[in-house]
Amino acid sequence: MNFENTLAFAKALDQADELAAFRHEFLFPQQNGKTMRYFCGNSLGLQPVTARAALDAQLANWQQHAVEGWFTGQQPWMFYHKELKRLMAPVVGATEAEVCPMNTLTVNLHLLLVSFYRPDSHRFKILMEAGAFPSDQYAIESQIRFHGLDPAACIVEVSPRPGEQLLRTQDILDAIHDHRGELALVLFGGINYYTGQLYDLEKIAGAARGAGARVGFDLAHAAGNVPLALHDWQVDFACWCSYKYQNAGPGGIAGIFVHERHFDDRDLKRFAGWWGYEEERRFLMQKGFVAGAGADGWQVSCTQVLPMSLYHAALLQFERAGFMEPLRRKSMELTAYLYWVIGEVNRAAGSILFEIITPAAPAERGAQLSIVAKNKGKEVFDALVERQFLGDWREPDVIRLSPVPLYNSFEDVYLLGEALHDISSKLFAS
Numbered sequence: 454m455n456f457e458n459t460l461a462f463a464k465a466l467d468q469a470d471e472l473a474a475f476r477h478e479f480l481f482p483q484q485n486g487k488t489m490r491y492f493c494g495n496s497l498g499l500q501p502v503t504a505r506a507a508l509d510a511q512l513a514n515w516q517q518h519a520v521e522g523w524f525t526g527q528q529p530w531m532f533y534h535k536e537l538k539r540l541m542a543p544v545v546g547a548t549e550a551e552v553c554p555m556n557t558l559t560v561n562l563h564l565l566l567v568s569f570y571r572p573d574s575h576r577f578k579i580l581m582e583a584g585a586f587p588s589d590q591y592a593i594e595s596q597i598r599f600h601g602l603d604p605a606a607c608i609v610e611v612s613p614r615p616g617e618q619l620l621r622t623q624d625i626l627d628a629i630h631d632h633r634g635e636l637a638l639v640l641f642g643g644i645n646y647y648t649g650q651l652y653d654l655e656k657i658a659g660a661a662r663g664a665g666a667r668v669g670f671d672l673a674h675a676a677g678n679v680p681l682a683l684h685d686w687q688v689d690f691a692c693w694c695s696y697k698y699q700n701a702g703p704g705g706i707a708g709i710f711v712h713e714r715h716f717d718d719r720d721l722k723r724f725a726g727w728w729g730y731e732e733e734r735r736f737l738m739q740k741g742f743v744a745g746a747g748a749d750g751w752q753v754s755c756t757q758v759l760p761m762s763l764y765h766a767a768l769l770q771f772e773r774a775g776f777m778e779p780l781r782r783k784s785m786e787l788t789a790y791l792y793w794v795i796g797e798v799n800r801a802a803g804s805i806l807f808e809i810i811t812p813a814a815p816a817e818r819g820a821q822l823s824i825v826a827k828n829k830g831k832e833v834f835d836a837l838v839e840r841q842f843l844g845d846w847r848e849p850d851v852i853r854l855s856p857v858p859l860y861n862s863f864e865d866v867y868l869l870g871e872a873l874h875d876i877s878s879k880l881f882a883s
């Protein structure tokens with residue numbers, strides 16, 4: 454599409470947008486009585502207007518039924534997670550049995566590593582991206598130590614080439630091949646939180662399998678942002694949080710994926726709890742753990758009904774939007790427009806004030822653009838916030854902006870460009 458840098462053009466795109474009405478189903482932050490334009494869905498998605506009622510409904514169930522709520526009421530808590538499984542499966546491209554809502558992301562990563570990182574004297578290495586999100590790095594280091602091994606000897610990091618910011622797919626595949634005899638696990642993010650690069654997960658999964666290693670993905674920045682096909686790609690396991698692109702609220706319930714080919718493997722180690730026990734016989738309270746069917750068998754504690762009600766409300770919006778395909782279609786346009794608009798700001802300034810390090814190709818990124826603002830970056834960011842544009846700031850010089858297809862408009866993007874142009878004309882006046 455040929456973009457234009459006018460408000461009328463942006464409004465025309467919003468007019469034609471079949472998802473435009475969803476914007477009214479979200480609550481936007483306010484600043485000095487003004488509604489903010491929100492570009493921070495990569496960090497915390499906005500509150501759906503339906504969230505409060507969903508939470509209230511469960512508080513009412515608790516009030517009315519108390520302990521009986523596990524088995525009575527409209528959605529007995531005992532089976533409540535199944536309705537979430539139904540809605541989570543299409544978001545990540547899995548069967549219902551392969552996904553389960555539980556805990557929080559890093560906790561789930563640990564639980565899955567217990568099952569799927571089983572180092573032996575031949576295969577003990579974990580291949581990952583350099584610069585992975587710190588929580589993942591800490592989880593992996595501590596898991597390696599838990600096995601009595603040395604992280605320095607076990608972690609293989611794939612880095613961008615000197616002078617480059619992004620990983621080349623071929624370099625990832627080559628690294629997997631080069632270490633094929635020693636790899637126990639390939640563990641990658643779906644989208645890098647810092648650069649916004651979307652990795653070729655299908656190819657990475659294929660290469661890992663070819664190397665005889667297990668493969669797992671942390672989809673914190675990918676789930677609800679880009680279409681995924683975890684089942685078809687034959688990924689061994691994956692985990693994600695729900696509070697970024699899935700709008701389930703701060704500290705929201707997280708999700709796991711375990712491929713069905715592992716369901717019958719009784720030798721898989723796991724850290725068990727009563728809620729992972731076979732559902733039909735859980736309350737017989739017998740000695741000796743028997744894993745429940747599918748991903749549910751990784752549950753440890755009882756269903757966290759209150760946070761799940763928020764995730765449920767948010768997922769119902771995804772369902773009404775038609776899940777990932779229409780969302781991705783709009784997202785690619787929206788982020789392409791942002792990419793172009795920032796280019797216009799640079800063109801008007803006659804120099805690259807804002808260097809976008811996220812891949813230029815829409816297929817290699819999600820909603821987010823990461824922008825290096827070397828000169829007065831923090832001042833630019835603060836000036837944006839003062840004008841009610843909320844993105845996020847990463848030291849030393851990166852502004853992350855994520856237009857989200859469920860609640861951002863082309864008008865948001867146009868106005869952000871206008872503000873950026875105005876701010877830089879003032880800050881960089883020669």
Ligand SMILES: *Cc1c(COP(=O)(O)O)cnc(C)c1O
Binds near residue numbers: 642
């Ligand atoms: C956001 C994010 C986390 C956060 O983990 P929590 O356990 O939810 O606090 C972890 N890993 C990645 C890659 C993330 O993007």
